[in-house]
Amino acid sequence: MSAIDRVNAARANNRPTSIDYITKIFGDSFFELHGDRRFGDDKAIVSGIARLNGLPVTVIGIEKGRNLNERMERNFGMAHPEGYRKALRLMKQAEKFRRPVICFVDTSGAYCGIGAEERGQGQAIAENLMEMMTLKTPILSILIGEGGSGGALALAVADEVWMLENAVYSVISPEGCASILWKDAAKTAEASECLKMTSQDLFSLGVIERIIREPKDLDSKLFDGLKNLISQTVRKKLEQPVDTLLDNRYNRFRRLGQDFVTQDDAPTDTE
Amino acid sequence: MFTPDIFNFMKPKNELEKQGEWLETHPYVPDELWVKCPSCKNMLLTSDLEDNMKVCSKCGHHFRINARYRINITVDDGTFEEMDSELTSKNILDFPDYSQKLQKAKISSCENESVICGTAEIDRSRTVICVMDSSFMMGSMGTVTGEKITRAFEYATENSLPVIVFAVSGGARMQEGILSLMQMAKTSGAVKRHSDKGLLYITVLTDPTTGGVTASFAMEGDIILSEPKALIGFAGPRVIEQTIRQKLPKDFQTAEFVLEKGFIDAVVSRKDMKKTLSELLKLHEKEGNR
Structure with missing residues (x-):
C-alpha cells in the first residue's frame, strides 16, 4: 500500500471511530463525563471513566462521528480549545485517583476558526503538552485514524504511542504540504510519501512503540486483542515508580530528533 | 536631482519630511538610504530607523529584526x-x-x-x-x-x-x-x-x-x-x-x-x-x- 492509500484508508467513512473503540473495549462500564468547567462541552472529544478487565481507567477519544449528522455534531473531529481543556481536566482527575489514561486519537487537526483563536487554541494545546509530560499516572495513546499535527499531539504525549496499521500521523496534511511547497494540490500523493506519515515510517523513526495489525474487517478480533494488550501495558506501567515513569516519558521525547550534525561535519555540496 | 550627502542628517525635521514627500512622487530612491514604513507609508531615513531600534518614528510600527x-x-x-x-x-x-x-x-x-x-x-x-x-x-x-x-x-x-x-x-x-x-x-x-x-x-x-x-x-x-x-x-x-x-x-x-x-x-x-x-x-x- 502506498502512503496515499493509507491516508485514504485512515480517512475512510466506514472506519471505526473512537466511540466504536470505546464501546467494543469498555462496553457498558464507560461513563461519559462532560465539559471543561470553563467554557463548554466540546463534542469533538468523548471522555469518561471505565473499567478495563476490572481496572478503573480514564478514557479520552477524539470523535469524528459515524454519519453525516454525527459528523456535524462532532465538528468532524476537530476540537476547540475547550475540548483540549476538557481532556486535561479528566487527565488531572485521573492523576488524582491514579487511574491510567487511555487516549484514542483521530483528527485531521485542531479546529481553525475565529472562536478557536479567541479562546486560545495554541495555549490550550501548549498546556496539554506541558502537563501531560509530568502527569503522575500512566498515559497510553493510540492513533486509530488520522493524527493531524498539534491537535493530535495534544492527546499523544504518552508513555507509549501506538498506531493502527493504516493510521497516519503527520505535522501537516499532505494537501497542505503540497499546496505550500509546490502550490499544487495534485501533488498530494507525492507529499504523503515525503512526509513519512505511515505507521511503518513512524515506527522506523522511533516515534511510536507499536503497530496494531488490522484484520480485513476491523472486527471483534481486533478489539479483543487490543483490549488485552492495553490492559497488560497499563498494568505494567502502574507498577513502575512514578519517578521512573516520568523520566522515561521525558526521555522518550527527549531523544527524538537528535540526528543533527555540527557545522563542521555538514556536507558542503548539496547536489 | 536629490543627492544624498552627510548634511541631510542635520537638516531640521520638517525639511526631511518634505523630502520624504518629494521622494514618494519620484521613483528614484538611493539604495538603502531611505525605507518606506509598510504601515504608515512615510519615508524614513535608514540611519534614523537604526537609531530608533527599527521602530518607525512616525507611527510606531515595529520592523522585523534579526x-x-x-x-x-x-x-x-x-x-x-x-x-x-x-x-x-x-x-x-x-x-x-x-x-x-x-x-x-x-x-x-x-x-x-x-x-x-x-x-x-x-x-x-x-x-x-x-x-x-x-x-x-x-x-x-x-x-x-x-x-x-x-x-x-x-x-x-x-x-x-x-x-x-x-x-x-x-x-x-x-x-x-x-x-x-x-x-x-x-x-x-x-x-x-x-x-x-x-x-x-x-x-x-x-x-x-x-x-x-x-x-x-x-x-x-x-x-x-x-x-x-x-x-x-x-x-x-x-x-x-x-x-x-x-x-x-x-x-x-x-x-x-x-x-x-x-x-x-x-x-x-x-x-x-x-x-x-x-x-x-x-x-x-x-x-x-x-
Whole structure:
C-alpha cells in the first residue's frame, strides 16, 4: 500500500471511530463525563471513566462521528480549545485517583476558526503538552485514524504511542504540504510519501512503540486483542515508580530528533 | 536631482519630511538610504530607523529584526555567550529540495538554525536567552531548533537561571515531518522541568508567532509579553479564512487582540523591552542576590 492509500484508508467513512473503540473495549462500564468547567462541552472529544478487565481507567477519544449528522455534531473531529481543556481536566482527575489514561486519537487537526483563536487554541494545546509530560499516572495513546499535527499531539504525549496499521500521523496534511511547497494540490500523493506519515515510517523513526495489525474487517478480533494488550501495558506501567515513569516519558521525547550534525561535519555540496 | 550627502542628517525635521514627500512622487530612491514604513507609508531615513531600534518614528510600527540585532539591543554589551551555535539540521527524511533550502537559509541569515541560544546579563541580571530568527526559514521549528531550546532550558534548570525566549515563527518545519512536531512535546517537557524547579520563564512574542511554536513553548511562559501589533495565533489568517470561508475582522490575532482575550500579560514596545525584562528578572531574584 502506498502512503496515499493509507491516508485514504485512515480517512475512510466506514472506519471505526473512537466511540466504536470505546464501546467494543469498555462496553457498558464507560461513563461519559462532560465539559471543561470553563467554557463548554466540546463534542469533538468523548471522555469518561471505565473499567478495563476490572481496572478503573480514564478514557479520552477524539470523535469524528459515524454519519453525516454525527459528523456535524462532532465538528468532524476537530476540537476547540475547550475540548483540549476538557481532556486535561479528566487527565488531572485521573492523576488524582491514579487511574491510567487511555487516549484514542483521530483528527485531521485542531479546529481553525475565529472562536478557536479567541479562546486560545495554541495555549490550550501548549498546556496539554506541558502537563501531560509530568502527569503522575500512566498515559497510553493510540492513533486509530488520522493524527493531524498539534491537535493530535495534544492527546499523544504518552508513555507509549501506538498506531493502527493504516493510521497516519503527520505535522501537516499532505494537501497542505503540497499546496505550500509546490502550490499544487495534485501533488498530494507525492507529499504523503515525503512526509513519512505511515505507521511503518513512524515506527522506523522511533516515534511510536507499536503497530496494531488490522484484520480485513476491523472486527471483534481486533478489539479483543487490543483490549488485552492495553490492559497488560497499563498494568505494567502502574507498577513502575512514578519517578521512573516520568523520566522515561521525558526521555522518550527527549531523544527524538537528535540526528543533527555540527557545522563542521555538514556536507558542503548539496547536489 | 536629490543627492544624498552627510548634511541631510542635520537638516531640521520638517525639511526631511518634505523630502520624504518629494521622494514618494519620484521613483528614484538611493539604495538603502531611505525605507518606506509598510504601515504608515512615510519615508524614513535608514540611519534614523537604526537609531530608533527599527521602530518607525512616525507611527510606531515595529520592523522585523534579526536575532543578533535583538540580542544587541536587549542584553548588556559583551555579556552574550552563545551555546550550541554549531548545531545544524540535516535532511533527515530526504525531503525534496530541503538540503538546498537549508543551505540558502544559512547563507541569507548568516545563522546555522532558526534560533540562537546562550547566556547573557540584562542590567547585570544573569539569564538564559533564546532568540528566534525569522530570516531563517521564517523561524520554522526543526529538530535542531527544538534541540537547542531544550538544551537551553536544561542548562537553566541545572544552573537555576531564568529563561527569556523571543519567539518568531511560522510554525513547525514540514520538511522534517513528524520529528519537527515532536519538538513541541520535547521543548514543553523541558519548560515543565524548569518551571517545576520554581524558575522564571518569560516569553516575548514578536511578529509573527504562529503554529507549533504558539502551541508549545511560546505560550508556556510564566509571563508572556508581546511587541505591539505582532501577529499571534495558532492557525495563520489565510488558513482560517479558507476554513470558514469568510474574511477575518480587522486586528484579529494582533497582540492587542490576544491581550484583550486574556492570553498574554502585556504589550511592550521595543524601546521599553530591556527595562521591562530587567525589572521582571529582578522581581524574581532571591533577596541575597540583589
